[in-house]
Amino acid sequence: MRMFLQLGLGFVLLAAQYASGIVVPSSQCRRQCGNVEIPYPFGIDPGCSLTQGFQLSCKVQDGIPKPFRGAFEVLDISLTQGTTRVLNYILGYCYNTSTRSMEYFGRYGGFNEGDPSSPYRLSDTQNRFTVIGCSALALISDYDGTGYQGLGVATCRNLSDLVNGSCSGMGCSQTTIPKRMYYYDTTFSASVNTSQIWEFNRCSYAVLMEAAAFKFSTTYVNTNKFNDTYNGRVPMILEWAIRDVKSCDAAKQNTTGTYACLSANSKCVDSTNDQGYTCNCTNGYAGNPYLLDGCKDVNECNHNPCPSDGYCRNIAGEYRCSCRVGKKYVTESNTCNPNIGFIIGVTMGLFGLMVIVMITIFWGQMILQKRKLNKVKQEYFRKHGGVLLFDKMKSEKGLAFNVFSEAELIHATDNFDSSRIIGKGGHGTVYKGIIKNMSVAIKRCAVVDERQKKEFGQEMLILSQINHKNVVKLLGCCLEVEVPILVYEFVLNGTLFELIHGKNQASQISFNTLLRIAHEAAEGLSFLHLYASPPIIHGDVKSSNILLDDNYMAKVSDFGASILAPSDKEQFVTMVQGTCGYLDPEYMQTCQLTDKSDVYSFGVILLEILTGQLPLKLEGSEKQRSLSLIFLSAMKENNLEAVLVNHVKGQESMELLRGLADLAKKCLDMCGDNRPSMKEVADELNRLRKLSLHPWVQLGVETEVENLLGGDTTGGYEIELSGYPMGESENQPINPRSSYYAR
Structure with missing residues (x-):
């Protein structure tokens, strides 16, 4: 007798009607369940969510509070992305050597509340229907089995055919799903089973899961390691939205007062997965757009976006830079340049017409040379990916990364004086510098090729976001020179x-x-x-x-x-x-x-x-x-x-x-x-x-060493020649992919 197992998932789970108006949640509502934040419009207490569809429960499991939507544990909620990450159940189909028959195992039944008014849809971009086995044919279908149906097929002749990380049909397959799915069920075909190959593949598996959380291992086929590794559950992504209307335009025209983007500095974003919309804060603001005054102004001046010799003024949604008297702010280069017109005016009054003519000629030449220099700097800036870097920095407000001017770094190193050198090698020279009363390591890189120049801005942005106590922090760079200059935190005590x-x-x-x-x-x-x-x-x-x-x-x-x-x-x-x-x-x-x-x-x-x-x-x-x-x-x-x-x-x-x-x-x-x-x-x-430190192994306590290295330190920025420590022989180096990183 064929067993049909439904793993039904319907997220928007009750046929709830939206109220006639938006209710502001009480300040007494809990917004934390264990380690998971529960932001509005979600809630875990009665009356604390936007609608019943956003209501969660906070249960204690193994002594730890955890949020749930029905039987599905919630891992995290993203307001900006409009997603909820939950744990889904793995369905197994195994050959029982005792009964000599195929049997299902895993979670039976599941949620069966398929309701198109639900806030949730299964993510078609981040989830994949994943099937594992050497003789597996699994079917996934939508709510009533008359719409979408998809097959997952995984086969192999023997274990040597399998490749770690490969999930294209040989022992593992992944299938995409369509948009607008709020429910699915799964079953295995009884005609395709592991009864003939149970010696090396007794079980097959099927589950809808987050693609980024899965990497195929050949051990998943001949052992229970797949189910054991994830403890029977795997991450799955749900995309949620407010779905009582089709779009933002319809929501704004709704006269019943149910428009959910309450903050004055919020914006409406149409859902990309079925009808509905979500809310986000506008540029320059951050917070919860679903709450009154939930989007707060971001003070960009806290992150020093203006030149070191300028002034920053924060205004609603953005900021303004200005310079002291005698200088003017140049937006394109983010620098305070001399106000040439002001200087010329003062000079004309002091030295007369002849001096005026001489100064006019002098400043004319200076302006011409400065324009040429600025043009060269701008070209270097463009080649090194500076435009891409600046665009990314503007889109990610508060990024702790600086793009320095050449003048700033010249000042910080006394014009790169030789007495400031703390390391030298085949790929550049490192100087100790002082920027804003803080010691930094400034590295002038050696020559980089054209391919590296194009990728420099993007890779600098990636490295700048590395923030770990055991990794040297990249603080910024200078792109307006022929070869980029890097600025790192200064590390004191050698290597x-x-x-x-x-x-x-x-x-x-x-x-x-x-x-x-x-x-x-x-x-x-x-x-x-x-x-x-x-x-x-x-x-x-x-x-x-x-x-x-x-x-x-x-x-x-x-x-x-x-x-x-x-x-x-x-x-x-x-x-x-x-x-x-x-x-x-x-x-x-x-x-x-x-x-x-x-x-x-x-x-x-x-x-x-x-x-x-x-x-x-x-x-x-x-x-x-x-x-x-x-x-x-x-x-x-x-x-x-x-x-x-x-x-x-x-x-x-x-x-x-x-x-x-x-x-x-x-x-x-x-x-x-x-x-x-x-x-x-x-x-x-x-x-x-x-x-x-175990008392049965060692009874002593680690002794502090006052001066482990002895003598003066170089700050630990020794740079090798062609990949060998200083003092050893130099061989031809292998061509680096990114020779402009600190070396």
């Missing part, structure tokens, strides 16, 4: 390389300190891989690129070899610059730079901490020159103690050191797919740090 291999060396440093620094660096790299948008692959991870601030906190630096995570196969094959001793051997064979290449390089850093040795020596046999080969050989012979530095063996238990050595070994696996992710490396280092 991890100096800490391990410097004149005082690591013998005076507690092992806990080194372990903490390694953990912080791993957290920074993990952030670049997982949370930057798009993700960033560092490309040159090494101990000399881990800077230390005044509290000896690790900060990952030097993005000279970095690339943005590729979005297609053509971008994936990229030649970059790296450092011998740290380079991923798999990359050297394939030229495919991945996040696992950073993991390999980080494994070499762990070896430096354990052994106190340099990653590469210039003498000896091949195995004796490479620290990685020396270490792996010792591990293979179960002779770890032979390579450990003496003071480390004296400080820590072998249990901890073996744990760190095992982690390094996993990072150095020749196959990138077998290496852990940086997130897993960071988590393991965190676990080892806790192990090092």
